[in-house]
Amino acid sequence: MTTPFTPSDIFNHRTISSTNGSPSENLLACAVTSLNSATDGENSAIWAVPLDAGAPWQMTQGGSIDNTPQWSPDGERLAFISNRAGNYQLFVMPRHGGEAVQLSQGNFSLVSYEWSPDGSRIAAVCAVTVDPSLRGARPDPNAVPAPVDGPQVVWKLPYKMDGVGYILNREMRLFMIDAASGEATPLTDGPFDVKAARWSPDGKQLVYVRTREGDMSHRTDVWVMDTDGHHARQLTTDHAQVLYPLWSPDGRWIVFAGTIEEGDAKVRPWLIEVASGKVQALGDEDIELSFEADSMQFVGKDASKLLAVLASRGIQHVCEISIPDGQIKVLADGDRHLSKLCCTPDYVAYTSENSVLPMEIHACRHDGKDERAVSHFNDWWCDRAPATMERRQFVVPDGDGGTETIDGWLIRPVGAKGAAPLLMDAHGGPASYALFDYPVIAYWPVLWSQGWSILALNAVGSSSYGRAFADRLNQRWGEIDLPQYTAAVAQLQAEGIADDRVCIAGKSYGGYLSAWAVGNSTLFRAAVVMAPVANMETHYGTSDSGYYSDSYTMQGNRAETHALIRKVSPVHYVHQAITPTLILQGTNDERCPRSQAEELFVTIRRETDTPCEMVLYPGGTHKFTSTGKPSHRQDTMSRIVEWVTRWVDQHLVTEASTQQNKQAPIK
Template sequence: MTSRQAFSIDDLFLDQRITDVHLAAGGQQAVCAVRSPSRADDRYRSALWCFDLGGAPPRRLTHSDSRDEAPRWAPDGSQIAFLSDRAETGTSQIHLIPADGGESRALTRLPRGVGSFAWRPQGDLLLAVCPVSVDPDRRADADEITEGAQARARDTQLPQLVWRTPYKADGTGYELDTRHHLFLIDADSGEATQLTHGPFNVRSAAWAPDGERICLSRTREDAGFEHCTDIWMLSLDGRQAGARQRLSHRQSNSSWPGWSPDGHWIVFSGSVEDGDAQQSLWLIDVEAVGKGDGNERRTSVQPLGDESIEVVAGELHWHRDSGAVAFVQAHLGLQRIASIAVPGGALTAVVGGHRHVDRLACNERDLVFTAQRADAACELHRADWRGEGETPLSRLNDWWDRRSVPQVELRRFNVPDGRGRHEEIDGWLLRPAGVRDDEPTPLLVDIHGGPASYAMLSFSTHAYWQVMASRGWSVLALNTVGSSSYGRDFAARLRTRWGELDLPQVLAAIDDLQAKGLVDERLAIIGGSYGGYLSAWAIGHCRRFKAAVVCAPVGNLESHFGTSDSGYYADAYSIGGEPKERRALMARLSPMTSIEQATTPALFLQGKDDQRCPVGQSEELYTKLRRCRRAPCEMVLYPGGDHHVLTTGKPSHRRDGLQRIVDWLERWVDADSQADSQADAA
């Protein structure tokens, strides 16, 4: 029997990720995009693979060094369309490849490329969302501008005019010189016809079964609400745009519309309150659209199921009889496949378990999906619509079989609820493989982002879980108050109480593990985004932790409100108002006001081009902590790195970040922090 190895930092380069999956109607093959990091050229490559539902060996369809992604079967199953940047790195075009393999051909040659697409049910056209160039100084002529589809991207060194919000986005930066519009693409010639024009962005779109209408999610034009999205319906007049109509009004965020096979319904995910990250299901009765007066027209949109049903962002999948929709549901810190009856809203759990289901594709018989656990790598699986007959389809990450996998347990902790009582919360506890219950270990507490989120389980999100467990550590990832997937009330209670309600729950869970003899006094804390916020807040409010790693945090709520791509509405939701109304609260809740009390050695990791929690947030915390000279601190900036630099950034940046996390924790957790702090400050 081969001895198992410890997880290592370089395992990052072995991780294979399925980023998309599609299932042919009536077919027995799923096509996937599989992404892997390349150490040689410090980027990612993606290839298309076909996995047979009957168990035949998988086959690789594409072999280029490019990023081949977003595969979609043609309606007749004869070929697969996909996006590839093989002609020009960073600019993806639609390509076609025969279903049985062979040479692919480029279908589109749009100057700015293609963002996403969908086949028309009849197979003769594709509907594509594409970036188009816009001159910000000609914004008054937005409805008449049509040359953008033929123009290259503007020079990024030109002056960047700002006249509205949002004007930037994490991962892309300044965006007022670009809009995203709908195009029809001829499936034979690649000829492109622009369908939408104007000062808005199309986010996603789907065909009606008759191929004559389109439902789409697009941003608003109303001043101050340009970040909000609504569902619209667009009719076609031949290959030109015809009548259009707005279908949703009450929701501030409306995404992923999908048309039922019988044409009667459109389902979408969305939220009512501006800044609310928790998405519910909504149903549009298409036959009722346009009937009655204005008020009655709005009643064509109704909630689908209970508002506590939380949807993981992504495509919604209709059953062929139009009587149910399958989707990935966030539920009690887990992600499962659920089916909801239309129009009644009865919910059925289909595929569950102590894991996270992620990518999902369906046809009339089968569900194909990716799933992962903290002790099992992400792989592809299949089941039927009842959740029966589940079988694994892929072995992309079989290198996990040669690793010493940590012990993983989903535990319950009794913690204070902030109202003078107690409640129970969930937490994932990872312990080193083979460690005894009477053998205490150091503990790393990992705080999730959001805060309206929950602990993620993917290796790519926090490879340090497995690496630190292999080095003798335990890891605790809690879903404290404010986490989503536990009902709206549980998440909403943290609004206006960041840090004040959840840190006591973290400390109570640590006390529980120490009382049971599982962990000792060697405690460290880490987190990114909101997790970075709470990590910085924690070291300013207690001295329990011997080391901290603060990644892309919110450090100063008021400056974050004005500099984040989403702060002006997301922060307003979290603090219950605008800064002029909540200035004292924002100051009280900001780690900036308490970081000077910290004595815990702190490492700050930050993408230099992060627009979600901009670099100034880490810089403010680092500079203030450094000037106080009470604790050792370092900051690492990653050029070109966005908010997700440590999970999807350059492979070399991710490796560097992981190495620094390991080194920082092991350097300080056994050190006399006070003595080292004084020496470092001197």
Template sequence: MPRLSLSDLYHIAIPADPRLHPGASSVAYVVTTADRESDENRSELWLAAPGVEPRRLTGGPRDSSPRWSPDGSSLAFLRPVEGRPQLHLLPMDGGEPRVLTTAALGAGPAVWSPDGTRIAYGAPHGDLDRNAPVVADSLEYKADGAGLLRGLTTHLFVVDVATGETGQLTAGDFHAGEPSWSPDGRRLAFTASMEPDRDLVVSSEVYSVDASGGEPERLTGPGVICTGVWWLGGRLLVAGYAGDPVGHVRLFELGTDGLVEVKTGLDRNVMLGAPGYPGATPQLAGDDLIFCARDGGFTHLYRAPGEKIVGGDRVVSGVSAVGGRIAYVAATPDSAGEVYLADLTAGRAGAPSGDVPAVPGVTAPETTRLSAYALPGVELFTPRSRTFTAPDGTPVEGFVLRDETLTEPGPLLLDAHGGPHNTWAPVFDGVHLYHQVLAARGWTVLTLNPRGSDGYGEAFYTAALGAWGLADTGDFLSPIDQLVAEGVADPDRLAVTGYSYGGYISCWLPTQTGRFKAAIPGGCVSDLVSMAGTSDAGHLLKTYECRGDIAAQSPMSHVAQVTTPTLILHGENDDRCPVGQAEQWFAALRERNVPVRLVRYPGGSHLFILNGRPSHRVDYNERIVEWLEQWIPVTGTPVSPS
């Protein structure tokens, strides 16, 4: 059977943002593919139902955010008009979509009023002059992916569906979060930080505003940093941090006595969903509150208080509920993502479905076969879960990807995840294609969830705060020692790579040991001192994440020890880990005559390996494979750096 190739990136289709029809019989969703000819990512809207072949609703090329009207007669979605996303309405009884908004700087996803007559949305607000001087009085003057904000803020608007008449609800020097309608349609709730020093002290509260405009009313006080709010029936549900913005996101309900935590019985992080961080917003399925949380490497779906309803080897990355039915997207070891439908009410006391490891009675027929269509006959290697032991006795979960027919020790690539509070899962992610390609060429790929990773409890999640590199080096090196001892890995053919925090680790580990024969930091951090003043999250990093002696945690402080041939891959427009981090590491290694190469990707933000130009994403994968094969042969002796 054929194995995956790097050019298969142009064939893989990724589903996202499932939205159940109000009748709960079908689901609209987004399908994203990489178009080779235009060198752009193409997104279209599709509709699927059990037993029916999925059909395309829109032709793209950049359609997104489908949202059903309450009566299911139309579907609102975003489509660019003159380069700006605008809300469109697609009638489901036939006809072409009509443009609903003409927002000067573009509109955000639709939030329908309960009666279906109005749509609320968030949108950038302000005067955008890209040639004007950029004046900053606050650290909030840029954001990764958006670049320099130039005084723009995000505010709430309401548009009348029948007439297109639009009114602005909020204004001022703050950013309004995504709105949620009250059940009577009179008010909208949203999160915002209106404190003058919010760039220095992290805060965010829940506000409500009249649907016709007016002064927002603050509903919460200090104590919880609110990151999202939803009116679910008569309940106002809030997600946020209890105290400083470290540790787990939790769920709260706002009552007469303020915010009260929703008890889940889980020492797990609630996942609301973001690029690279799968999950979904909390919602009601019938009378049940459902939410996503990380468990080990997986993101699973739970019913409150803490009953798992979609588990097993699945990473859930989008959920929609209507009554007792849900639609969700999940990746598995065999697929980068499929759309599933499940009934949460039928036969609760019955036998569990064999299709989805979940609570008894939950069935989840698969409504799409995207990976089967995109990669016909392609056989994927399956990561195997392992538990390793760190030097201090801490268990560390990892995943070993290799051709299990091999019997001799071979080259091993350690791949470190980002965050540092992200996590690896043993599923096919459609991004790190080089994993599969290397395994087919005789490599072992080791992915680890060291302390600091999500999914293993809050104490583990916070165990590397103020101790980047210092706390987790053994978590990376001990598993390699174990695989060497088992005859899986050749100690003379080891390499390290990773992105973001993984890029930091790919700089840090070669300062601690000379055992790696090649290193490939991507989107890296090399000097925490300079990053604290140049990253869009630099103050947060210095104050909460790397508090204390940030120089001691910086690879640059130990660069004199590095001899490992290094390939540095970095987005040109990265504001999270600015490209200067790559430049500093490149210059420091070059001055010491360490073999080094710097590759910069024009226009690439920090997330370009997820959503950047397809040609850049293919190139990123290709260069990793080429650099590894330049310095480490599958058989024989590694090339000497000298």
């Protein structure tokens, strides 16, 4: 006898947020995050997971956030970042456990770090408070520190970031920390942010990512410097975005993830030949990397091949990429998402999950053989109502008078027969794909426990299907992808899997598409719109990234595309809405700000009689469904389920709108 999933199951789930493999034995250290209902917060502890045999054990205890574990080069010490001392600092403990000792004591908050090859030093990226009224100038050494709650002077772009808020009162600097004494020496000091840093194999240089200065500071470049902070030089100039640089074991290459155009979300691998400074793409342009910091690794001393998490046809798999020719060999795949890549002397390890199986750590040999699960953090899932996940293909209109075939994931309860209520779930991006992260989609299991089916399409505009497929949606948001969604539903209805009881939900771009569907379709009996783009005209100037990301997707600046962005904005169509609509929004969302949701809500409430409610989550960011207060997350999942089940059996009221809703749509 199985138990139905409920929204409160988010408190049972444990997320593996980071992993690191020991260089000396087949042992992982990982950070495991769980929700605490008593404190309405999160706890994160470091666990050791053996890959050969034996059960995992917990290495840190208490109510703090302990994350980002990393073994020393000899495998005898384990470092991690923790907030147990207030702000985030670096702690070190012995390999076999014992009391963790605080290493760093700086007036900063540690973000990321890496041990030197000899284990004597640690390069760390840290957040340091600065006075924004100086507009990037260096302060007088005797100046009084600026108050934390002082005026927020805005003198450049970007000035805010989702999940952080106002950012001009801090800089991300690179420090060198002595691994014995904890003494921290600054290596950078300027009006820019260091995003990541890695050591050269000989321990003499650091490769790092830093932002540009002024209004171009949303762009990043690869730099190198000596480990004393001298002789800094820029290696890339043509990329809009670079991420996660990594030195090859022989020191010949620097590998990084990046994009050429600003606003492009499809990240691919690149190579820098250190001796010549030549920058070249690694592999063809349709190779797409996962966005995670640990998506690329070298195995031991082998510089001829790079391990990487690649995205292809909606899945994430572990591959070898040969250097420098870019040939690909798949090591681990399947209908799932693999992530958190790391290596030990004999194994490649990664997390594995899909929509019907929870996250666990898996491992295989370096050649991809003998894969098995090595953790059981989410065994509670075994007692819940099971479901099946099937990759389906749908013949849909291509937007240009023809047809094409797209993929979608159909999730149904085990043993399901006949037509059932269907939730159409639209993914974010749009240059992304359907995600399987349980904290984000925790309402799916609740619905399949009640007999629902879920369809998660990777329609035109989705990434992982090649650049041409993703870029075709530029300038045509809503216009060519919504008809693909409705065609997929029609196919399931023809097959007897679905009937007229169809609802739609989505967040971010999925929120956009759900809002677009409300104003341009009568297929859906209910809609849940989360953190949407509702008005492209105002999103451009209110989002932390709208001023360049919107220009990319609309293929021009605001002045050039004014008529287009008005045409594709859902707020100009929802006066026609007859679909009951629930809008969910974090109040501190800087990616798709609350004004987007509010404009949508007010327009529907003012210009129609259609049922519409909005719920605001105080302090919630763009990721409010997965990183907000646990009580808010549970409330979100409950409201989604309640809303669609309330309305799915009720036919739409076609005369629900007022006389104001008779106006013609924008052309």
